[in-house]
Each structure stands twice: as structure tokens, then as C-alpha cells.
Amino acid sequence: MAYKKFPALCAGGCALFLALIAIAGGSMVILPGESYRGALPPLEREELQLRDRLRQHVVQLSGTIGERNVAHYDSLVKSAEYVKAELRKAGLSVSEQPFAADGKVVANLEVEMKGTTEAQEIVVIGAHYDSAPGTPGADDNASGVAALLELARQCTNLRPARTVRFVAFVNEEAPYFQGEEMGSVVYAQRAKERREKIVGMVSLETIGYYADQPGSQRYPAPLSHFYPDTGNFIGFVSNWNSQSLLRQAIGAFRRGGVKFPSEGVAAPAGIPGIGWSDQWSFWQQGYPALMVTDTAPFRYPHYHEPSDTPDRIDYGRMTRVVQGLGKVVEELAGK
Template identity: 35%
Template sequence: MNYKNITKPAANKIIIVAGLIFIAVFCFAADSKNKPVQKSPMPADIRLVKNHLTIITQTPEFRNHENGDQLNAIADYVKENFSKYGDSTTFQEYQVEGKIYKNVITSFGTEHTKRIIIGAHYDVCGDQQGADDNATGVTALLELARMLKGQKLNYRIDLVAYTLEEPPYFRTENMGSYIHAQYLKNHNIEVYGMASVEMIGYFKDEKDSQSYPLGILSWVYGHKGDFITLVKKFSAGNFVNNFTSNFKETNQIKTETFTAPKLVKGTDFSDHLNYWKFGYSALMITDTSFFRNKNYHQTTDTLETLDLERMTKVIDGIFLSLIHMK
């Protein structure tokens, strides 16, 4: 970059962003080495995780927006499994260009008014299996449904499997998460907060296996893709702050928190962006997507590339965070 050609407003913007990132990195990164690992009353089952991932990725057609029947088949599979455990399970149907698409919703703790949304999209970008993006997120929802059954909760928890997160509908009002967030807002439903589960299965311990939107971040987070990230914005809200604290306390897996403005690349690349639009406290749980996983949106994004053991630890962390939420 030729700094001589940068205008004063642009230079000021760069300084402000750099300063915010500096604050985020050095104030919010946490060390959990000396904390005990919380024991889960209902741990994630790696065998069930692998089975769900296999069924979701090994489909007759790719589960993209052009294959509506395949998307609906996945929605049926999710609903069938949700129905085994949830207090209530429904489709949220809507129409785009003459086709019917479906979000799948199951609820726990329905005696409570205020709710927490845990969501993940089940569609893929183009003709590929999308194992990490985002069969891992949907599988997390399926396991969480099993784990949450019968648990004492302080909030209603809605697990939502979204459709149409991927292009060409990303950042449009046709995203399943936009439809869902708008419904909550229009009906004045009390929402404590939302977490988007977006790619949680890819980990690497090799040096230089992790990149960042800003090179300075490697000074604190390191060069290895061996952690899960909780991505939030400044003034994230009570839910995000409480969830983040709970997740770190579980100490299930190496965890980093990244707090930054939305203009930093990647911070709003999932369904939580639509809850931000409607003013809800929301965050993303991710393995950092394309900053680590070079199979992103490629035919190489397959089940064999995933670290299922660490993925189950992420699910355990989400579960423990939810049942301990005050």
C-alpha cells in the first residue's frame, strides 16, 4: 500500500481500526491453561457425530439452493431427529422465486419466556459436500438436541437449522436466519441472545496453519490452527458476554475470543449478522473458516478432513454454557 496516497479520513479510519483491534486482542484474549475441565452430565457422542456428518454430506445431490428437493430432504432429517428430543418441533417455511424453503426449529424449556437461539445453516455453496461448512454446525444442533433433553434450564432454548445462508442469497432478506430474526422482532418475542455455529470441525497443530484478517493478530493468537474462536463485536450485549465467560470456564477446548468492528473481514460471515441487524446480542462460534480451512467452498471440504474429537469438545462447551446460563 502506498501510504502517501491515503487521504486524511482514510488514514484516520485505519488508525482507529488498528487501535480497536489492539484493544480487542490484548483485553479479550484469555489463558485457560490452569482451569479445570468441566465434566458434562451428557457429553457429546463422537459416534453419533460421525453418523450425522456422514448422512448430511453423503447425499444423492448437493444441498445447494438449486436442489430444493435435497435441501428439503435434509430439513426432514433434521426435523425427524429434533422431534425425538424437543418440547416442540416445527418447520418455518417461506418462498423464494417460486420454491419453498424451510428452517427447522426445536425448543427446550418452553416454560420460560425469554429465549436463546443457537443456529446453524444446512445448505452449501455450489457443488460440494460442505463437511465443515456447515455440516459440522448442523450436527452440533442435532447433538445438542439429544443432550438438552431433560436438562434444567433458565431460558427457553431454540435450536434453528437455517436454509439459504450461502450465495447467491448471503446478505439478502432470503437468508433463513433473516426470516427467523425478522419473525422474532415482528412478534415482539423476548430474546436473550443468539449464537451461530459456523464451521467447528477443522483444526491443525502445524506451524503456519492459521492466518488472520490482520497480520498483527498472529502475535497474540499464534500461527497454529488449534483453537476455536468466539467472534463478537464491541458492545456485544449481556448474552454474548455471559456465554463467552461460560464457554471459557468449561475449558473443553483451547478457546480465543475475537472482538472487532464488523468492517474487519470475516467477523459477520454467518447467520449471526441478521440478529445484529435486528438489535440482538449475538456471536459466532467458529474454527475461523477460510483463515484456516483452505477447503472452504471447495470439493475437498469432506468428512475425512475433520477433527471429530475436538469438534465434540466444542459441542460440549456449547452445551455446558447453555445449562449454566444465569
């Protein structure tokens, strides 16, 4: 997850904005189903196996390989090779979208599962595999890539009505964030040029850190007035134009039987954090898109730090999130 510095909002501005939200933004808080509350049951055998695979991916990307970006080009290439190898190990065919960034060849990596009855409609599940400068990027974003790999593996035998693409994006982090050499920008622009009908994009972004202490969760103004102050949930985040996708996705997560807290927000893209990942690139092309996140800098003390290491991740809770996301993919795909 990348971000830009933002100005403080004055108290009067917040009050006005809250009033506008109350009038026009009910979608910020009114979502299908209810967030799970209560103790989390122990992981069962298959869940433990999934947990171990998720840990393996995070350790390999952020522990063994470490910082991976154009400035650490060899490591970026190694991480791409790891992603491709894991997808191929699952029996999936990987295509590449290469392009130049600062004179070096980088690539988005894609697996496509062709739809049966609605093949022209496309669902994209994405995560960026680069890390920010100076950090090994366990939560940001080896956690998202690990989820991407396991969701793709789970969907190997899926026969979706819609075409489903799993995409590992390069160059989400600075200095490429929201620039022409950001991997998802290149991808979304190409999709638009080809007149592809992307009906939903889900960005898997920092999904591995959770905390049970009151006050462990913060928000940009004015969201703190609406959401819990304990960082034990997974968040679904979209702009207003993608609120239908948000409702469908979080509804599928909550109906799917996975016992894990979830919160959702559809809000103006200008609120800090709302557009801080690859979903932003799809919004620029008019496609509906959302982000699934642990909220990164609003919760995680090691965000964009050298201490964002594999031992910080809660693999048990991350396992439950990935299980729930499997239900989201199935519903969006029209299984």
C-alpha cells in the same frame, strides 16, 4: 459460512486501526479465563459415543446427501427431513417457518424449550443446513448442524430459566447471504416484529477442522497482531455491541472443564469474517449474537470446495468443542 470479497487495507490504515483498537477495543483480547494449553487427554466412553454420533450426522448430510441448496432442491429437502427426524428421535417437537426462495418453499426448523422463571427471555442456538454451490459442505456447515442436533439432544431434559430455541436455518450461503431470502434474516425479522426478547444468539459455523502446524492459522488485518498462528483452537466471534454475550459464552466454555483451546474476539462488524454467518442477521435487528467457528477460510484449505468432505473433519476435537458448548448453552439458558 458465506462471504463477500473485501478490499485490501493499506499499511497506514492498519496502523491507525491498531491504534484505535488499543484505545477503544480492549474487549478484543481481554476475556474471562484462559485458553487451555497442553496435550488433549483421550476421549472417554461417553465422549466416544458423542464423536460417533457427530460423525454420523456429518456423513449423512455431506456424504450421503451431499450438496444441498435451492439449486439442488431435492437434497435440500432431504437434509431438512434428516434434521427433523433426528430431533424427533430425541423426543423433541419441531416447528417449521416456511417461506419462498426463487419460487420454491424452504424452511427454518425450530425446537423450543420453554423457560421456567424468565420465559420471556430467549436464547437462540442456530446453524445453517444448506451448503455453498459446488460443495458437499462437511465443515461448512454439516459440522455446525451436527453440533446443533447433539446439543438439542443433550438439553432434552433441561429445565431452563430462559426459553431456549435450537434453530436450523436455510439459505445462509450465496446467492442468499445477507439478502431477504436468507433464512436467519427471515427469522430475526419475524422475531423483531413479534417484539421477542432475544437476549443471545449463538451461530454454530464450521467447527470441525483443526491444525497443529505453525502458520496454519491466518486472520484478516489487523487481528494477526493479537492471536496465535496455529489453527488448533475454537473461536468465539462477535461485534462490539455483543461483547457482553461473548464474555459470558467464552467464560462458560473455559470454566466448563473441557480441555480445549479457545480464542475470542469482539470487533467491528466491518472486519472481514466477523459477520460472515447467521449472527449478522440478528445484529441487524439489534439482538446480541456471536459465532462459534474454526475460522473457515482463514484456516481450512477445503473451504467452499468440492473437497469439503466428511473425511476432512477432526471428530475427536469437534467432540470436545460440543462438550464445551453444552456448558455455554446451560449458562446462557440460566439452568
